[in-house]
Amino acid sequence: MRVRTGVRVEGVVQGVGFRPFVHGLATTLGLAGLVGNDAGGVFIEVEGEDDAVDRFLRGLRAPPPLAVIERITTRPLPAEGGGGFAIVGSDAGGRRSALVSFDSATCPACLRELRDPADRRHGYPFVNCTDCGPRFTIVTDVPYDRPNTTMAGFAMCADCAAEYHDPADRRFHAQPVCCPACGPRLVLRDREGRERAGDPIEEARGLLRRGGIVAVKGVGGYHLAATAADRAAVAALRARKHREDKPFAVMAPDLPSVRLLADLEPAEEALLTSAARPIVLLRRRAGAPLAEAVAPGNRSIGVLLPYTPLHHLLVSEPLVMTSGNVSDEPIAYRDEDALARLRDIADAFLTHDRPIHVRTDDSVVRVFQGRELPVRRSRGYVPRPLPVPVGGPAVLACGAELKNTFCLAEGGRAFVSHHIGDLENYETLRAFREGVGHFERLFGIAPAVLAHDLHPEYLSTKYAVERAEERELPLIGVQHHHAHIAACLADNEHAGPVIGVAFDGTGYGADGTLWGGEFLLADLTGFQRAGHLRPVPLPGGATAIREPWRMAAAYGVPATLDVARRNAATWDQVVAVGRAGLGAPPTSSVGRLFDAVAAVLGVRDRINYEGQAAVELEQCADPAEGSAYPVRLDDAGDGGPSFVVPGAELVQAVVDDLLAGTPVPAIAGRFHNAVGDLVVAAAVRLREATGLTTVALSGGVFQNLLLLKRAVTGLEAAGFAVLVHHRVPPNDGGISLGQAAVAIARAATEPAGPAPR
Template identity: 60%
Template sequence: MSEARIRCRIRVEGIVQGVGFRSFVYALARELGLAGLVSDDAGGVVIEVEGPMTAISRFERSVRRDAPPLAVISRVVVEPIPALGEQGFAIIASRGDERQASIPPDTATCADCLRELFDPIDRRYRYAFTGCANCGPRFTIAKDVPYQRAATTMAGFTMCAACEREYNDPADRRFHAEQNCCPTCGPKLRIVTADGETVQGDPIVAAARLIRAGRIVAIKGLGGYHLAADARDENAAITLRARKIREDKPFPVMVPDLATAEELCELDDTARRLLAGPRRPIVVAPLREGARIASAVAPDHRFLGLLLPYTPLHHLLAAELAAPFILTGGNASGEPMEHDDERVVKRLGEIADAFLLHDRPIHVRTEDSVVRACNGTVTPLRRSRGYAPQPLPLPVAPPRPVLGCGAELRNTFCLAKDGHAYLSHHIGDVRDLAALKTFREGIAHFGRLVDIVPRVIAYDLNPEFLTTKYARESQGVELVAVQHHHAHIASCLADNEEAGPAIGVAFDGLGYGPDGTIWGGEILVADLLGYRRVGHLLPVPMPGGQLAIREPWRMAAAYLDAAPGAPETTPLRERRASRWELVVRSARSGTNSPLTSSAGRLFDAVSALLGVREMINYDGQAAIELEQHADPTVRDDYPVRVLGGQPLLLDGPDLVRSVADDLNAGTETPVIAARFHNSLAKLVVEACERVRTATSIGTVALSGGVFQNQLLLDRLVPALQERGFRVLTHRRVPPNDGGISFGQAAIAAALDAARNGARR
């Protein structure tokens, strides 16, 4: 007997629009002999399938298991409906408003498109804008929703007949690929000099020729302009540093393939997977000794940021050069990356010798994402291209839409609704009105794409942040003030899909404390609803206030002065003799010397004391170079002290005294730097054990910019686990201030749910 026919409606939610999902469903249904239809709607994709139960069961399993590479399925709901006796399967027009469905991130060129790109007989041979439903730009070209060509920056390019046929063929991988185009109908490349004169010939060949000759070329990419130079040419790297006003911060390097990446850095399987994966972030990995690369690319660094080509343009340029090349943000130091065609030649004309341009507009400036891969672990440092706007789950769904405004530095914002958080691309430092304008426009654009109008806005306690002022000026919303380090711990909890409680270790540069001091070395007992400060680093003065951040030697002076029994003389004091006493008097008097418990300032003090970095040129430089300087083979440490009371006090000055004693005894500085890291880890473990004894909490969450430090994590996480703690670290969201908005949104969501009832 033949099996009875049934019909089911299958709703698939997540990133399932603009990724070839409907053509995948169409092909699968036809393969299994099923009738029905598929359509987009407000929440994702709706499928109706009719046929034998066994075939429908196979269909459902395949939808969950074999979806297109860019699809991210968050939920599948299946319900039986009456059979209609249909025989065919169709893709039908979208049903209703699609604003709730997620737009996918920009994704690296797929293998199929790469084959076409380098196939001399293919009509897209060497075409720099080749793409399909499985790869290419999405977020950076989307102007509005629903995600259709008319609402993207491809609207000005009318498809030719051949592209139109592909676009309308459900069996073609370019079916409804909104960026579909070819050399006949799509965007075009050109190369011009800094004076605006067009360079004749193939633009890719011309750009490669200039880079090989030591010139600097500005390249228009997916989310903005980059500056490219030969990574093996010392003079080119030095010239780029001088013109960009970037004295020490390492440059990222693009390599043509994994083999070249292996020549430059030590890569584990995790790093290889990230480099070659569809997101294509910059991957920070250990630099090989003797790697053939200019020393000015990453001066005095043991790590290098690598990335593989992620657009056809990059693939063509990398193949033409067949060598590593610098690919850094197209901007002067401290400014946002350029993405406006009308401004770029004027803004970058004094940096670049030539401009590799194209005529597809960039709607959203989106910088490259950065991750650190070491010993099988991944720490996100900047979540942007390739990741945004993919939603993240929230531990508690808010009854009302939420906005987290983020911090001032490394700003992101976060919109949340119905259990999903949409963390923005990297905005940068919001310190002036131009940056605030970008922040405001970003929230408005993001809100349109994900159909969120916030009714609750969370912001940092610091009244001077422009993001805080933005929140307080907002009308008709509920405001939620969130302490900076509570947001850090909430970000880590939510990143692990937990609500707490946990012992939160929040170590960073600074955050506004409700007691009027500058926090940054905090031990909290926290969940998404609140926190208690149960411990912190012993506060010391910051002589000169903000000046102490730019001049870490001042923190060394303050720490030594705060440490009983510290040596009277050190090499640093001799080098800074002319101003040392003045700085110490300022610290003692409290004049322009606010107290801080900042772990970042503790790292600064030790870095300066060891002569690693006494003055900085970029944020966190002293701490980064201290980690680079440390000998990772050293495992011993100094005695540490946790002073009892409420809250516990972690004795940083005593640790600095030990460092100074070791230095004066003639111990090599890499050994001392390692002992400092080991000792700080031991100090945190002891504090956590005391908190566990008092609270019975056995979970520790680590967050804050200091936990970008892989050496500290390598020492601290195993030590906590050996003592029976469950340790939460960041996996998808940066531990630095780039994750603050996610933590703010998670807190605001939980508070709103507690007051008004959770929506699940």
């Protein structure tokens, strides 16, 4: 029997070769009909024998590599007769819900063309097809068609147009299709913006070999490149970029080159070679051919593989490939801005004329127990949606101040933005505002509720207040550490309740003090603070974060220790400030506890980037150390299960071991083990009181794999189910997802209110 069926496909089905796939499937089965894009995804009509239509519908479940099908719905239509199957024009009307693909690494077929002297795209740095290439960073609107991308200004030549319209070609309806005759053009420019003669790739490679620094325009912005084994070049890059210690990422040409730099596990190799191509944090090999200044004092190295044709042409040996900015600024992505901001850093600019619409940093991940643990979620992952509870209003969650992301959520989907950065910088705040507007247009979401951090001085909070007043929208404030635990719950599609352990640097507490070592009983609607680190002064406020030695003073270590002698000029004054409490707000932060121990052990008195002292303390710790300092939980005195952890006892144990002559790596190892044991002891106590058997671990401190392994291993041995992050970072980059999940859950049970002022 001949039937006609209407089909709607939702998900990531635009810009991934889905319409050509449908065309090929229908043609193979002898079906008539049509396929097209619209604001909601892909619409299809197929007509033919009913068994052929059934085979077609089953075949839709095996789509092209980059496609992600969320939903397929069908409806009967009256048969029309006729034959032939066509790709029809897009329909831009209707409600927007179509998803946009992430930027994908160059596929094997395009790489073969790139390297084939007989191919017309041989050596062309912008080769792409329906299975690979730029997507999110060039999309200006939906439906995903060439006029709605930054390729709109490049008219296809006859050869590219023939491929584009040929159903048998893999570039059939590939929107960024181009070639040397009609596409973007690569140039090498000097610091004044003048074009340099010669082949741009060869000239750039020669400059790098001679110790130069080259700004390279990538998919989401500019990188600064230098030869990774060249000590002088890496040192010059550090000096010019004003980045004293924070590790640089290294781009290696291939997997054999990576194995010379680091030890690889199968899960790490899979991430390195994935379509996302993130920076993967790996264990650095002894004697790796890298300048020490690439990652000073660090046992790990961040490595990524080429993900654009330009990278494949340029990278013949490991190159430092770090973000194109001066320290703490957002990455440059507009050509004029890059030339102005990077001219004192780069010796030349390897650039091109395809505009970048959205600035997007490289993603950073590491592997824990065979699973991905994100550190920064951006290029290659965004804008892939994440699941949140269905129901409730459309929410804009504005995130935190540092490592900011925002999140738009509606209909069970959460769109967590690319990494924005620290909102203390004006350029980053502007990028935040522009990003929110772009996401709202792209995904057709009009927020009905704004979620924000409780800190009244966060610029993200102020943005939420300003927008709420402008549009008369309700506000939902979410406590920082509750948002961390909620992010972990949403990441694992778990509603709670759980025992939540949130360890980080600082976050605004419900009582107005600075929290950071929190044990919560939490679900998505609320939380109870069941335990915390005993607060100590933060002498000098934010200054103590930049100068960890102040935390050693706050924890009362003896003035006879080396840390006190190194800072003798102001030690007594800082101790007095801490005792007086003026200019020394109390904090329960585990991050600051790590700072104190790092300073006591001589690891770091002052930092040049966030969390540096704790990072270096982890690096110097002996991972084979088996013993741990004892931990204690003191009753909070409220008659319930609540407790307070005397962190000063851990610091004193460190001091005692140091004075006894115990090696620093052993002391650091014992301290890490003690904090891990603390997590287990607290969870056991709360299980006895509540019956809860699931623990969620979140907060930036849990990026520390040594601590995370000790905590997870101990919790599992004690019979707990443990939730850790694997889709969004445990640091503040995941806060916006947690805020959105809480806002959706709360919206049905409590009224939203004004933000703090």
